[in-house]
Amino acid sequence: MDITMRLAQQPEADELLGRSPLAALVGMLLDQQVPMEWAFSGPWTIAQRMDSDDLDAHVIAASDPEEFAALLSRKPAVHRYPGSMAKRIQQLCAYLVEHYGGDAAAIWSDAKTGDELLGRLKDLPGFGEQKARIFLALLGKQLGVRPKGWREAAGGYGQAGVYRSAADITGPESLAKVRAYKQEAKAAAKAAKTGKG
Structure with missing residues (x-):
């Protein structure tokens, strides 16, 4: 994996995301309740604070929980919630160590179908249905991981030519389009809730 990514909108952080499967996975895990760039620059910040140029699932899983939480804080x-996210990252890394020998790429390297890969992603701690589908779309659109039926398994996020999620961000312009889409979706959901839609 050595892809140019633009999710963090910060060269060093994006470089790490493009070469480290675990960094990409952790960035996706962090992508909630904070701006996308903040979430996806998180793996690089963690690596720097651990005096490393990459993330290691074995090291993170074995870290003292209080010290790891302090590192994120x-x-x-x-x-925004460093303590709870530190716990989630450690749970994710422990799961990867137990089920994939600590190798994040092993989740998708031998997946035969999009549904199989989606199932594996949904099994990850901290990955619900939506996050799993977005990451599956990211793998297909930006990392060239395209098992049979991957677009269908990713749902609306897998469609070509849309700007719905992290999977569609390749620079500042597409980031702005994804933001606009999310704001429209939020407004529509709010209108539907209040019966004004």
């Missing part, structure tokens, strides 16, 4: 914090 240090200013500027890696996430």
